[in-house]
Amino acid sequence: MKKSLGQIREAVEKALGVPVAFAPDCAKAADAAAALKMGEALLLENLRFYPEEEEGYA
Numbered sequence: 001m002k003k004s005l006g007q008i009r010e011a012v013e014k015a016l017g018v019p020v021a022f023a024p025d026c027a028k029a030a031d032a033a034a035a036l037k038m039g040e041a042l043l044l045e046n047l048r049f050y051p052e053e054e055e056g057y058a
Contacts, residue, residue, distance in 0.1 A: 005046050012043055 006022050013020040019040045023029035026044035033042050 003046055005043055009043050012041070016041055 006024060009020055009022045020043050021032055022043050023032040024045050026047060029044055036042055
């Protein structure tokens with residue numbers, strides 16, 4: 001995906017200086033978060049990909 005945050009994972013990892021995992025579906029990221037080891041980070045996908053985030057959603 002063009003606007004996926006997955007494409008910046010390596011840059012975030014480098015900037016933070018810790019391993020960074022990526023959760024492509026943040027609605028199901030609980031397992032990925034639970035699997036993190038001390039000192040690791042988790043980058044969640046852009047919420048804007050969810051239909052609920054579209055303009056005019058009621």
